[in-house]
Amino acid sequence: MAVVANAEQERFWNEVAGPVWVANEVELEDHTRPFGDAALRVADPLDGEAVLDVGCGCGSTTLALAHAVGGRGSVLGIDLSGPMLARAEQRASASAAGRTEFRRLDAQVADLGAAAFDLVFSRFGVMFFADPAAGFANLRRALRAQGRLVFCCWQGSSANPWMSLVNRAALQEFDLPVPPPEGPGPFALADAARTTALLQSAGFGTVEAHSDARQVHLGRGQSLEDWVHGRLLMGPARQPYLDAPPEHQREVLATIAGQLVGFLADPEDPEGGLMMDGAAWVVHARP
Numbered sequence: 491m492a493v494v495a496n497a498e499q500e501r502f503w504n505e506v507a508g509p510v511w512v513a514n515e516v517e518l519e520d521h522t523r524p525f526g527d528a529a530l531r532v533a534d535p536l537d538g539e540a541v542l543d544v545g546c547g548c549g550s551t552t553l554a555l556a557h558a559v560g561g562r563g564s565v566l567g568i569d570l571s572g573p574m575l576a577r578a579e580q581r582a583s584a585s586a587a588g589r590t591e592f593r594r595l596d597a598q599v600a601d602l603g604a605a606a607f608d609l610v611f612s613r614f615g616v617m618f619f620a621d622p623a624a625g626f627a628n629l630r631r632a633l634r635a636q637g638r639l640v641f642c643c644w645q646g647s648s649a650n651p652w653m654s655l656v657n658r659a660a661l662q663e664f665d666l667p668v669p670p671p672e673g674p675g676p677f678a679l680a681d682a683a684r685t686t687a688l689l690q691s692a693g694f695g696t697v698e699a700h701s702d703a704r705q706v707h708l709g710r711g712q713s714l715e716d717w718v719h720g721r722l723l724m725g726p727a728r729q730p731y732l733d734a735p736p737e738h739q740r741e742v743l744a745t746i747a748g749q750l751v752g753f754l755a756d757p758e759d760p761e762g763g764l765m766m767d768g769a770a771w772v773v774h775a776r777p
């Protein structure tokens with residue numbers, strides 16, 4: 491692949507999270523879609539527009555954008571993850587949506603062309619830059635003067651117990667420190683004032699961040715333990731969890747699942763999934 495500034499993230503999304511994401515696509519799509527749809531409404535892609543989908547993953551938003559811009563428009567999906575892009579290609583070839591193209595690129599440093607896009611969009615794909623100022627400046631260069639950048643990113647851990655509860659419990663189980671929230675990761679852009687300042691320094695004149703808070707439905711059709719297992723495989727305690735003897739793994743799963751019982755969507759049906767609070771920022775920035 492071309493130049494990469496985020497080698498650690500590249501490894502993570504190719505070897506760790508990407509394959510888990512592809513295997514759990516339906517479940518993950520279930521709870522990210524409502525936030526992405528809110529961002530798509532703000533982005534309001536129009537017939538004939540050229541769109542860049544940053545960190546497009548398995549291509550769900552790329553296809554939605556392609557549908558909106560139609561045959562006269564185009565959508566380029568970029569991502570670090572080979573397995574997720576392969577899935578995106580597969581979905582695009584089976585879809586009747588408009589023109590799509592996928593490339594394996596690091597959005598922070600890739601040459602995306604100057605003023606090439608009317609809309610730069612991302613659903614939870616811009617929180618992983620080692621240098622977010624450089625990443626947003628690179629996206630700004632790719633945007634036309636009248637264009638817009640629209641993305642959703644997670645608010646802080648306390649607004650997202652659906653993610654933080656399992657991660658915190660796992661870190662505690664393995665006696666690990668909590669990673670700093672502003673490093674590359676899901677909570678990197680949780681501070682809207684900092685994100686606004688980053689975007690302004692990257693050349694965006696107008697920046698608005700709207701809160702989108704909702705209940706998220708998780709783990710439908712899975713046992714609590716299976717759902718927790720999937721989360722642990724993508725979380726900060728992945729390695730010690732995988733290295734633990736099977737008996738200890740089972741204990742960890744049972745302990746964390748026990749903490750989630752109060753969130754069951756239907757207490758009569760343990761496979762009916764969890765309903766938990768989640769909150770994202772929908773950010774709209776213009777040059």
Ligand SMILES: C[S@@+](CC[C@H](N)C(=O)[O-])C[C@H]1O[C@@H](n2cnc3c(N)ncnc32)[C@H](O)[C@@H]1O
Binds near residue numbers: 614
């Ligand atoms: C949380 S996933 C979201 C995927 C997809 N947008 C979705 O909503 O289903 C984050 C995605 O961003 C990608 N990503 C992370 N850092 C990136 C970078 N520097 N350049 C391009 N993609 C990146 C990851 O590979 C991953 O597919």
